[in-house]
Amino acid sequence: MSTSGAVLLQAGESFTVTRGKAFRRLVRDRTAVLGLVIIVLVGTACLLAPLLAHHDPIATDFSNRFASPSRSHPLGTDNVGRDVFSRILHGGRLSLGMAVSATAGITIVGLLLGLVAGIYGRLAETVIMRTVDVLLAMPTLILALVIVGLLGQSLRNLVITIILVQWPRYARLVRGMSLRIREQEFVEAARAVGATRFRIMLRHIAPNLVGPVVVFSTIDMGSTLLAVSGLSFLGFGVGPPTPEWGAMLAEARGFIGKAPQLLAFPGLSITLMVLAFNLAGDGLRDLLDPRTVESTPGLERGRLRRRKAPSPAAGAGTSQVTGNVIS
Amino acid sequence: MARYFGRRLLVAVPTLLALSFLIFALVSSAPGDPSEELARRRTQDPKPAEIAEAKAELHLDRPFLTQYGLWLKGALTGDLGPSFAKKRPVVDEIKDRFGATVELAFAALLLVVVMAVPLGVLGAMFHRHWVDQGLRVWALLSASIPGFFFGYLLIIELATRLKLLPVAGRQGLPSLIMPAIVVAALPTAVISRLLRASLLEVFSDDYVRTARSKGLNSFQIVARHGLRNAAIPVVTYLGTVFGGLLEGVVITEIVFAWPGVGRLTVEAISQRDYPMIQAVVLMAGTIYLVVNLAVDMLYGVLDPRIRLEGRR
Numbered sequence: 113m114s115t116s117g118a119v120l121l122q123a124g125e126s127f128t129v130t131r132g133k134a135f136r137r138l139v140r141d142r143t144a145v146l147g148l149v150i151i152v153l154v155g156t157a158c159l160l161a162p163l164l165a166h167h168d169p170i171a172t173d174f175s176n177r178f179a180s181p182s183r184s185h186p187l188g189t190d191n192v193g194r195d196v197f198s199r200i201l202h203g204g205r206l207s208l209g210m211a212v213s214a215t216a217g218i219t220i221v222g223l224l225l226g227l228v229a230g231i232y233g234r235l236a237e238t239v240i241m242r243t244v245d246v247l248l249a250m251p252t253l254i255l256a257l258v259i260v261g262l263l264g265q266s267l268r269n270l271v272i273t274i275i276l277v278q279w280p281r282y283a284r285l286v287r288g289m290s291l292r293i294r295e296q297e298f299v300e301a302a303r304a305v306g307a308t309r310f311r312i313m314l315r316h317i318a319p320n321l322v323g324p325v326v327v328f329s330t331i332d333m334g335s336t337l338l339a340v341s342g343l344s345f346l347g348f349g350v351g352p353p354t355p356e357w358g359a360m361l362a363e364a365r366g367f368i369g370k371a372p373q374l375l376a377f378p379g380l381s382i383t384l385m386v387l388a389f390n391l392a393g394d395g396l397r398d399l400l401d402p403r404t405v406e407s408t409p410g411l412e413r414g415r416l417r418r419r420k421a422p423s424p425a426a427g428a429g430t431s432q433v434t435g436n437v438i439s
Numbered sequence: 440m441a442r443y444f445g446r447r448l449l450v451a452v453p454t455l456l457a458l459s460f461l462i463f464a465l466v467s468s469a470p471g472d473p474s475e476e477l478a479r480r481r482t483q484d485p486k487p488a489e490i491a492e493a494k495a496e497l498h499l500d501r502p503f504l505t506q507y508g509l510w511l512k513g514a515l516t517g518d519l520g521p522s523f524a525k526k527r528p529v530v531d532e533i534k535d536r537f538g539a540t541v542e543l544a545f546a547a548l549l550l551v552v553v554m555a556v557p558l559g560v561l562g563a564m565f566h567r568h569w570v571d572q573g574l575r576v577w578a579l580l581s582a583s584i585p586g587f588f589f590g591y592l593l594i595i596e597l598a599t600r601l602k603l604l605p606v607a608g609r610q611g612l613p614s615l616i617m618p619a620i621v622v623a624a625l626p627t628a629v630i631s632r633l634l635r636a637s638l639l640e641v642f643s644d645d646y647v648r649t650a651r652s653k654g655l656n657s658f659q660i661v662a663r664h665g666l667r668n669a670a671i672p673v674v675t676y677l678g679t680v681f682g683g684l685l686e687g688v689v690i691t692e693i694v695f696a697w698p699g700v701g702r703l704t705v706e707a708i709s710q711r712d713y714p715m716i717q718a719v720v721l722m723a724g725t726i727y728l729v730v731n732l733a734v735d736m737l738y739g740v741l742d743p744r745i746r747l748e749g750r751r
Contacts, residue, residue, distance in 0.1 A: 246457045249731070253686035254704065254723045258462075258716060261708035262469045338585055342690060345587045346705055361587060372595045379588030387583035 144395020150388035154381075158204035165198030170353045178371050190374050191367055194353075200377055203355035207344070208385065210271050211337040217275035218336075219329040222282020223321065229283065230290030231313045241287065244280040252277045256339065260348040270349050274339055278332075285328065286321055293317050327396050334389035341382050357382050443739050451732050458724045459514070463507050466717045473523075473713050474499050480523050496521065497714070514721060520714035524707070529718045533700060539609055540688055540699030546615050547622035547684060554627045559634025560661055566639060574631070581628035586687055590621045590694035607696040618695045622687040626680045633676055637669035644668075671741050678731040685723060 157164060167185070173193030181188045187196035229240040247255070256277045263269035293299060294317065302312050343349060344358030352363065357378040364374035474494035478485035481493070494500050497520065498509045513519055519529040562574045597617060598606040605614045641647060642665065650660050689701035696702075700719055707715035 242457070245454060246461055249454050249458055249728050250720075250724050251682045251685045251727050253689060254720060257689070257704060257708055258465060258720055261711075261716070262465065334583065341585060342587065345585075346690070346693065347709065358585075358587075361591075365591070368591060368595060369599055372599075375588075375591050375595075379585070379591070383580075383584045383588060386585070387579060390579055390583055 141395045141398060143391050144398075147388040147391025147393075147395065150384065151392060154204065154385060154388070155208060158201050158208055161198070161201035161205060165195065165201050167195035167198045169198040169202040169355045170194065172353075178367075187377055188373065190364070191371070196374065196377055199355035199360060200357075200381055203357045203360055203378065204381060204385075206267065206350065206355070207337065207341055207357040207382070210267060210274075210340045210344075210349075211333060214271045214274040214278070214340060215329045215333055215336050217271065218278045218282055218332075219325055221275055221279040223286050223318070223325055225279065226283035226286025227290055227313055227318060227321070230287040230294065231309060231317065237287075240283060244283050247277065247280040248284075250277075253339070253342070256343060257346070257348070260343055265348050265351065267350055270340060270343055273343070273348075274336060278336070282325065282328070286325060289321055289324065290317050293320050327399070330389075331393035331396055334386040334393060337382065337386050337389065444736055447732055447735050447739075451728060455725065455728055458728070459511060459721055460507060462717055462720050462724065463510055466713050466720075467503070467506070469711070469713060471711075472499075473497055476711070476713075477521065477523055480526075510717070514718075519718040519721075522707075522715045523712040524710040524715065525712070529714050532703065532715070533718060533722065536698060536700045536703045539697060540692070540701060542615065543618055543622060543691070543697060543699060544684055544688060546619035547626070547687070550619055550623035551626045551630060551680075554623070555630035555634065556666075558627070558631040559638065560666075562631065562635035563638035563642065563665075564657055564661070566635075571635075574635075578628040578632050581624045584624070586621050586624070586690045587694055589624060590617070590691060593617045593620065594694075607694075609698055614695075618691050618697055621691045621694070622684060625683055625687060629676065629680060629683075630673060633673050634669055637672045638665050641665050641668045671738070674734065674738050674741060677737075678734040681730045681734075682727055685727060 161169075171194065173189065176185075176189055176193040177191060179185055179189040179193070185195050185197065187200065190196055190199070225240050229237040256273050259276055260269055260273040263273065290313075299312060299316050302316050307315075340349070341356075341358030341361075344356050345362045347359075347362065350356045350359050352359070360378040361375055361382075364371070364378070367374055474497055475485070475490050477493040477497065478490045482489060485493075491500075498506045501509070510520070517530055521527070522529045522532055525532045558574060562571045565571045594606055594617065597604045604616055608614055638661070642660075647660055647664055650664055655663070685701075688699065689704060691697065692699045692701035693705060700722070703715070704719045704723070706712075707719060
């Protein structure tokens with residue numbers, strides 16, 4: 113708990129990459145590009161769902177249940193004859209939409225409260241940071257279950273829940289970083305010419321935080337999608353017949369022997385997107401920790417290199433810095 | 440050392456208190472009147488006297504803070520009220536379910552240790568070799584696949600198609616295998632990659648070069664110098680991993696109809712069984728806090744720099 117805060121803070125400090133350089137480095141990282149391409153392709157397909165899928169995602173057709181994939185139904189039909197392809201695309205709008213809005217919410221709430229705690233100090237800091245401590249002392253999913261259970265089943269409540277349980281990590285990160293920035297000379301200069309605290313926060317500290325925080329929330333997109341679809345799978349998201357990946361998977365449980373593909377399609381969709389977010393996130397994390405890529409440009413991942421003896425730990429430190437460790 | 444432990448404990452107690460208050464307040468703020476709910480579950484059409492009786496039993500006729508005090512006192516003495524849905528004390532139900540979850544968690548933990556350490560060492564020793572790349576792909580997949588999908592994939596393959604294992608439920612060792620694999624998947628991936636990264640860092644240290652130059656082979660270096668030093672960063676993440684384990688247990692218990700506390704939690708929430716929700720969440724929070732405390736202390740034991748911090 114306390115340790116991961118320090119770890120994030122450390123990562124935030126090393127975020128000093130210039131934009132052009134960072135972009136070039138990201139493009140050179142082929143697995144990250146693969147992740148980005150998947151995100152863009154699937155995201156666009158889901159956005160264009162009404163154009164790409166010819167069938168109504170909730171129109172039933174009892175004469176055509178459990179149909180195999182065909183020209184008219186590329187992924188077949190489900191237990192009440194609904195077109196699975198159309199349901200996957202429309203479901204993606206909800207699943208990905210929820211993940212994106214939850215991420216945006218977490219970022220904004222975490223940024224605001226973290227800034228207030230970091231700048232105003234005293235009472236605001238005590239209240240906010242002690243709340244953060246208590247919330248972080250709970251396993252997130254269990255806390256989320258309780259909150260969403262009390263709020264009641266709906267898409268909006270699901271998103272609110274995810275924001276409520278996830279903002280503390282961001283607030284802690286932002287507060288730590290703003291404490292560092294507050295000590296820097298340009299802030300001192302602003303204070304010397306008579307800028308108010310509010311102005312310093314808004315004009316001098318916030319702009320320096322937005323970059324790293326957005327990067328962190330992007331890295332977290334995969335786990336946010338997992339959380340959203342998990343809660344939805346448990347029945348706290350949409351009700352039938354609305355298509356949503358987690359809910360579709362839950363619905364398909366009943367036909368596991370007869371039509372396992374109904375379970376596979378939404379499952380694969382979630383896995384693919386989480387994988388894509390993780391790949392892209394890995395690339396972004398490397399931007400935060402330049403040690404990895406600079407020592408071996410473009411070769412850290414993806415390409416096979418036959419070399420048994422470990423070099424002086426080129427990529428060793430990366431994963432420890434930012435908390436997410438699959439690299 | 441004692442000072443370090445003392446300081447950690449001092450922080451943990453108020454956190455636990457605040458946590459219990461948060462849980463109590465959260466569940467108490469739920470809409471509807473629980474005493475009417477409880478009375479209605481006992482008799483079809485409760486009379487006002489019966490509702491009043493339920494109200495007194497749930498202490499809802501007292502002021503809010505007294506309610507909290509009574510609940511906390513009950514929690515310390517092992518009485519967390521009557522369950523709405525189960526028609527018996529909450530504590531009895533949890534006792535019955537606890538064993539199943541502990542069994543699953545330990546089986547998973549065992550799998551994690553048995554798998555993660557060798558895989559982490561392998562990844563480090565074959566750094567950038569195809570073995571390491573393969574392990575990276577495997578770890579990424581393990582981190583990306585949702586437990587509820589992975590679980591059903593196993594059921595489809597191993598239970599429905601090959602008929603090797605029972606589909607669900609808790610009947611002896613065979614039924615434990617699939618749930619344990621699902622719970623262990625993510626922590627194994629995380630720890631093995633962490634251990635790999637940590638080992639690589641250790642490998643570049645001077646004392647490893649010394650060990651190599653005095654003629655130790657790779658295996659001896661890993662066993663004598665590598666693992667012990669690489670363990671420190673790994674330990675910091677054990678708390679996080681354990682949190683993941685608790686969460687993995689919830690979903691997995693649902694998928695495999697495993698009669699544990701995780702499933703009980705989801706049931707209690709869907710049935711709006713308020714005393715049960717308060718109890719299981721308090722329990723999860725306490726366990727999580729204690730484990731994190733233990734991890735912090737272990738970290739202090741392993742790394743003197745941590746426990747001496749603040750003495751300067």
